[in-house]
Amino acid sequence: MTTLSIRLADDMAERLKDIAKARDISLNKVMFELSTQVLAEEEAKQRFLAR
Numbered sequence: 001m002t003t004l005s006i007r008l009a010d011d012m013a014e015r016l017k018d019i020a021k022a023r024d025i026s027l028n029k030v031m032f033e034l035s036t037q038v039l040a041e042e043e044a045k046q047r048f049l050a051r
Contacts, residue, residue, distance in 0.1 A: 008016070020027045 016030055017027055020030045023030070
């Protein structure tokens with residue numbers, strides 16, 4: 001497993017923390033879910049373009 005550090009605008013970081021709190025999950029889990037979604041979208045795009 002890899003640890004990443006990212007820079008976010010303060011307001012964006014706060015909004016993500018609010019989302020995590022509302023969902024009763026960690027900020028790490030929110031970022032994991034967002035990353036998974038982006039990767040799935042990219043894979044779907046690549047499959048579409050390959051046709």
